Amino acid sequence: MPILTGEDYIRSLRGRGLDVYVLGEKVEEPVDHPLIRPSIQAMAATYDLAVTEPELASVARPGLGHRVSRFLHVAESAEDVVAQNKMQRRLGQLTGTCFQRCVGMDALNALYSVTYECDQAHGTEYHARLRRFLEALQRENLVLGGAMTDPKGDRSRGPSEQSDPDLFVRVVERRPDGLVLRGAKMHQTGCLNSHWIVVMPTMRLREADRDYAVVAAFPATQKGLTFVYGRQSCDTRALEDGTIDQGNARFSGQEAMILLDDVFVPYSHVFMDGEVEFAAPLVERFTAFHRRSYVCKTGLGDVLIGAASLIAKMNGADKASHVKDKLVEMAHLNETIYGAGIASSYESKPTAAGNYQNDEMLANVCKHNVTRFPFELARMAQDLAGGLVGTLPSDRDFEHPELGPKLKKYLRTVDGVSVDDRRRVLRLIENMTMGRNAVGYLTESLHGAGSPQAQRIQIARFMDAPSKEALAARLAGLEEWPR
Amino acid sequence: MPILTGEDYIRSLRGRGLDVYVLGEKVEEPVDHPLIRPSIQAMAATYDLAVTEPELASVARPGLGHRVSRFLHVAESAEDVVAQNKMQRRLGQLTGTCFQRCVGMDALNALYSVTYECDQAHGTEYHARLRRFLEALQRENLVLGGAMTDPKGDRSRGPSEQSDPDLFVRVVERRPDGLVLRGAKMHQTGCLNSHWIVVMPTMRLREADRDYAVVAAFPATQKGLTFVYGRQSCDTRALEDGTIDQGNARFSGQEAMILLDDVFVPYSHVFMDGEVEFAAPLVERFTAFHRRSYVCKTGLGDVLIGAASLIAKMNGADKASHVKDKLVEMAHLNETIYGAGIASSYESKPTAAGNYQNDEMLANVCKHNVTRFPFELARMAQDLAGGLVGTLPSDRDFEHPELGPKLKKYLRTVDGVSVDDRRRVLRLIENMTMGRNAVGYLTESLHGAGSPQAQRIQIARFMDAPSKEALAARLAGLEEWPR
């Protein structure tokens, strides 16, 4: 039975016996853990959207008898690539956080062409394996997580030069029936909300790094895996009574560390093993997709702009010209991100394998703006919120029988605005600018899909300085330049 | 005979007897005037590109026997709208200045749907007239200039409230065979390089402004027209001997003021006359097209980045990390403009008339970035150029028999770099950041298609704050908001 609704999805996660740690304790059932649950609900929203807006979040697969999540779809046209972005923005709007399912989608799309080209070069059969794997995922409509970032140890050394060889995921044994992997993956978005996980190399590799050139998929329940939940700012508010202080009680992101303690993968699920020269193309195509996937943050931006607009109204400040102007600036920056992102998708071109790959320059430009503008939006949102966003008493103070009414007496603003509603909006702004989802909206915007400098390196490559020099040389009347 | 090449075009401008003033003197033949000629050559480049890259700069028109300039084409698909942007960037790269032909294209595309809808509402026949006019232009492959900006007088008053009623172009007489127009149009890009000119209202109009609600086309040779050339920084360098100090001796923009001293227009060329409620849609659709037409400035940006990269090499500074980083930042900002612009074009949707209209939010976002980023690029280009960009002696100093060799002795840099080549690049950077084409790259980037505040007003409209408030309200758990 395929998973079709959010409810189906949440049910599918139960009883899996994952080895998960949160705040130093092993978790019995992640689905019921209040700190984890909001991240599961964010992932579930990707299923629910496929029900309420099927064109946006799923694709028809006539042979299967059910529509398949767009997150499991390899783009067959530029429109398909654009549709990913529109779905991503919508999910950002609906959850106000990271819904965690893009890495798997972008990994599948990148692997599709890379396995094809690897097979052409090496006579391997990775592409066929990948397609079978993809079909299996589609049949059950599962969540695939993608795992790329290794711990990396000393950044001035490559994988095979580290004091400890396990600081990048590697093949420690090649058995007749499959590989054994060891290592860890960092900052794994939604990993324990996934059904399957595919590991990939994190960087360009050299011949000496052969054992690190591995792409392989395994179920999240595979023996040898341990998941360690990353702390988020204000994470433990989810353990408190009440929902207001959480700001966004329903949804959160999830980043965990995965430890791979000699995990076995049969060859049917191995999509690269030693072809070091394909590590770089894989990373590049994946990041090209993934950097424009950060269009999702414009959905979060929409929420934050909306919250800023609401709080201005609740404070009675919405008519002030500077308030209106700040909202315009927030929208301008948010749409600037969006523009570069969907432009990248629209400019997709077919690969040798037949799927569509987006424009790399614009993808990097999109992500690079994502590393800057959300911090600007956060500042402006806090500006419009007023100082109370940093000094509001706790929900329990408001629930206190004597204290609560006094607080409400003094925190009233415009007639007809409920103090509780005002609190809710302030807490949402706090949540996105300093609290739990600030990790997703700010920190992950910086580092996800590569830190700012990674984009600058790619922009330097794709800007093609010599062609620009030729333009200038022609207009300046130079005959011997560029050279 | 249609005009097909740049040479054809330049020939077509001769002997027209226009009433043109430059620096206080009437010009005998603009084509031969050294100050005007570079602007004509920039326009000619639009024809030459249609020859060298026909797919990019022209469209097939089977019935006509010749391909027609894309500038005379009403977009029939989103791809058509995107193709305009690609042509614009390319022409910016080739000329390093404003090639002046976009206003007419954007006017035709906007009028196409507005006349259609006006006819539906009023039973007028503007759309059919427009199509006939367009076919005539296409037959000869002519240049159409679009004229929108009125002097506006006291900006706190509307057209009919001014002390002098002529401060906006208006109908002063309605004859049986046509209209008589009076007024002026400001900052008219490429107007005297045009064969025909179409005037349009500049703003939303009210019932009292009926005589100002006029759209009409006439040849540039029409009786009653006077053209007054606007000064550009360093314009008179074009009158000096030598070409180096001009920076970009071949190409320049052109902005002139047009005086309309009772100009007659037959009804066959009138496309609006008094339908005041269609002034606003016309302005909005025109500016929607035109604001993303500023993607052309990314072509100029390419030239400036190229010049900055060249001068860094010539100075022996290109290996410095801060130099490389500034080039990356320039490219990043330039592509950010591009992203929003082509995203706007890709998101085009069909109008009732069947042509395609681009996305207004993204068009405004594109233009708003154009009002900011070129100033950043100019600063960084001057940074990389070094102080000599502001202190380089004149070409005549270098031509001086005794002085020249001494200057060359001291201005040598890396072995093998010619001082003259270095001068040429420095002058090109000066040209684009302070000189003649700075007017196009900086000032026009600010004000063309509407000054920055005009974009903010549109962004405020299109950002749809209530829908964003609803997103925030949902996540914050508000039940009575937005309201």
Add this chain to the structure above:
Amino acid sequence: MPILTGEDYIRSLRGRGLDVYVLGEKVEEPVDHPLIRPSIQAMAATYDLAVTEPELASVARPGLGHRVSRFLHVAESAEDVVAQNKMQRRLGQLTGTCFQRCVGMDALNALYSVTYECDQAHGTEYHARLRRFLEALQRENLVLGGAMTDPKGDRSRGPSEQSDPDLFVRVVERRPDGLVLRGAKMHQTGCLNSHWIVVMPTMRLREADRDYAVVAAFPATQKGLTFVYGRQSCDTRALEDGTIDQGNARFSGQEAMILLDDVFVPYSHVFMDGEVEFAAPLVERFTAFHRRSYVCKTGLGDVLIGAASLIAKMNGADKASHVKDKLVEMAHLNETIYGAGIASSYESKPTAAGNYQNDEMLANVCKHNVTRFPFELARMAQDLAGGLVGTLPSDRDFEHPELGPKLKKYLRTVDGVSVDDRRRVLRLIENMTMGRNAVGYLTESLHGAGSPQAQRIQIARFMDAPSKEALAARLAGLEEWPR
């Protein structure tokens, strides 16, 4: 016995029986409450600094037998005003948070001249009272908190126009021996760490607002006062075991709401009562002092830059040119804040009362930069930290007997760097950019001493546009302008 050391100070706070609420519960002894204690320690640092660097943080008072905290000193020279700034930066460096004692200092300095001028105008005796009050504070070397910000209700209405008259602190009764006050004060920095509190009006007042024109001091123990602790991001980490996850376990800021439920103040401690026209000068002089007091944030900036530099070394990334360049940019922005702040102090001029008042324009410029640059520094610090700043597992995970060693295996970087040390720096960066002290470093930087727009209003006043217009008119050769 005067309070001389931090230890003396902490002792002085015990057993005061304040009515304090934190997280919905009444606090028995704030000094022992783990969530409050770090804020007390930050205040204690102001005493300790006076011991270790007496010239910096105290002034000689020969008659008293002990040096007095500079926070209780009315500046008698520009050097005195500058010395405040140097002390503030140093305390920011030492605590990495808001040490909470500036409001009282700035209030005393502002009241000094305003009471003097009020007495001159009205024959009142406020100035003498204030001096007696100040001497009493100095004798015991106490902490004075200043309370200005009222709840303000509907911001489009003045104090006397609100639905509830208590939304600004007001005199509800004038008894023969003193006044009775009712209302609340918001965002009260360090209020429950103060020995005395002085309330002041928050804005320009009109005749109708006479009951709101009140300045009065009372001990924090005064009957009728309730303190409600504001929540800070990650505040409850102080309640967890271990200190690493707090980031800065020793120090935090404190912002609480004060409820005044009919608080009696004898006339000896009333420094304004109804002289409405002196509300505006008081607010202006106080904010002039207080806006340049935000130089303290450059001390926090120093800490954050230091943390960013440390983590870059620990990650093995400190040799990368982009890393070095980001540290330079952080320093540049930080010193830009400092420059305007101390320039404002250096430009102090004597008042009629003889004390020194700093330059208002530069004070506003300083604070306005504070509303912007810390957000930039926060972004760059997170950039240099790497993604782990948002995904690091909890301290308890590292303490887990089986899990801890595995985490340490994978989080090692450069040889010789302890993973625990790396965690500590990451948590400090988290603390200042998203966690507890982000409230002080970011939110309070926005809103403390007035939100950004408040500075713009003052800059508009002090920029003296007409004098600048006269300069331009002279150079342009205008004879009738400015007008």
Add this chain to the structure above:
Amino acid sequence: MPILTGEDYIRSLRGRGLDVYVLGEKVEEPVDHPLIRPSIQAMAATYDLAVTEPELASVARPGLGHRVSRFLHVAESAEDVVAQNKMQRRLGQLTGTCFQRCVGMDALNALYSVTYECDQAHGTEYHARLRRFLEALQRENLVLGGAMTDPKGDRSRGPSEQSDPDLFVRVVERRPDGLVLRGAKMHQTGCLNSHWIVVMPTMRLREADRDYAVVAAFPATQKGLTFVYGRQSCDTRALEDGTIDQGNARFSGQEAMILLDDVFVPYSHVFMDGEVEFAAPLVERFTAFHRRSYVCKTGLGDVLIGAASLIAKMNGADKASHVKDKLVEMAHLNETIYGAGIASSYESKPTAAGNYQNDEMLANVCKHNVTRFPFELARMAQDLAGGLVGTLPSDRDFEHPELGPKLKKYLRTVDGVSVDDRRRVLRLIENMTMGRNAVGYLTESLHGAGSPQAQRIQIARFMDAPSKEALAARLAGLEEWPR
């Protein structure tokens, strides 16, 4: 007879027979050359200010019988250093351009302590020579120009490694009575408006560069000197009839190249000769002074803000909130520059020689902001000016008997505003943002006293990262860091 007034000064320049080239022609009398004259008038303003505001622009020298220009005064206190800044801002306000006299002042102040220390180390007598030279300058109240920037050739090589040894000024012969110098100095501000010129090394030198370690003064009339005027944008408008199109007809900057063709200097005017290790301190102290001398640009900023405010009024747009807000932003940025600059001066400390040296970190911060903010102000001024700043017809068009009245009819705005006045303000804005004084306000702001990267290098040095790391380490609880 000392030079006391601007008129005296201009008279003193006549008949000097300098070897000056402008636009390829040798200039008979620079004083009468219309292109040069405005720069002379800007320098003359430094004398006139000393007459109208003697405290600001001069100092008492009782023995001499006349007050001496502050530009010839070695600062004896921090107040003296601050006074330089106040004079500089005022002169910027009065001239709207570079008044060219700061380099000499800053050179004297830097040489004062460096010669002293060199004498201490080497037993030389440079300090006494310098004092005698200074007294001679003071006696006649002359202009001293400072010449530092060498051509530098291939920037990857030092002075003694260049293909041509003359690419840095050097000693080519040591005669019994003095030195013979050869080379060139670039971008020499006000050099031909100076009476004397002092050359200094441009960078840190090594032992092999001994012949380049030379400081020497000579009169501008010295045999062997040639001055080549640098082109400025729109320079030839000064040769046209009329004054309006010049924008600022009275004042301009001056940057020329000086060629030294075996110039003899007697030892009495040699202040360094081979002491290579003192080149770096000289450059550092000079740039420390000179980088905060760029406070002068805030005077230009005042003019530009005034012009923007005037044009907004003339356009009838001054009530719009976005217009007011842009003026505030311009003022904020302008005062931010000022803050860091005067803070640097206020923080001056005595040197071993007894004069006062300003704070280096803040000087670099000041200048670094100068490399950024004027470009922002220029953009905003053009924004407020409207598009006409780039398209205004020439003055001669307005003087044309038929055309002029028509232009004036259409360019009227608010009743009572003269079109000529509007033109004058538009031309002033053009002058400062694209025209002649844009070189001074923008390009020189970038490169004068060192290009942006030069400041970043110094900020990196002075930021003292280890001390900041220690602060962070202490708060994070690290015991083994910093290390």
